[in-house]
Amino acid sequence: MPYEWIAKPEGDDAPVAELHLWPYRSLPKSGFVWFVGGTIAFLSVPLIAMIGTQVLWGLLPFIMLVMWALWSALQRSYKDGEVLEELKIWPDRMTLDRHNPRSRKQSWEATPYGVQITRHEKNGPVEEYLTMKGSNREVEIGSFLSVEERRALYPELLGALSKVR
DSSP, X not given: OOEEEEOOXXXXXXXXXXXXXXXXXXXXXXXXXXXXXXHHHHHHHHXXXXXXXXXXXXXXXXXXXXXXXXXXXXXXXXXXXOOEEEEEEOSSOEEEEEEOSSSOOEEXXXXXXXXXXXXXXXXXXXXXXXXXXXXXXXXXXXXXXXXXXXXXXXXXXXXXXXXXX
16 A cells, blocks of 8 residues: 555654555556666667668667657656655644645644544545545545545544544
8 A cells, every 4th residue: 555654653742643645656666777678678679670771870869769758757757756645643733744746845734623534435536535624624635546545544544533532
């Protein structure tokens, strides 16, 4: 699962519960290296027959452009996937911080007693949409998770919140 409940650290100001959420990575960094290397190898095969001809110099810029575009797209995808949401619950407050890759950090804070966690099965922007409402503001949590992951996270959030109430 692309979320993890952090074990309760020791300390006076330590949260009772802490949750980290991040998007799923279908292509890890090692897979990225293998994919780019394999693509270069497959694109090089037709070039072997062209060695020593003028056609090689005509095809080479286009192959280099394709490799640059592939590399750039994958790097952009990795950068977009650096989203991290941190939910921390204390007896007197709870915070949700979203660290976005290319924009500022977003924060939300409320008291656990006034927070309402809602699962919108069909009415949200995505199926099984999860929101938390408190302090006159409603925020989404785990929007990048799959339907099954949001479905599994909902009772866990309710359980964590009930521990401090």
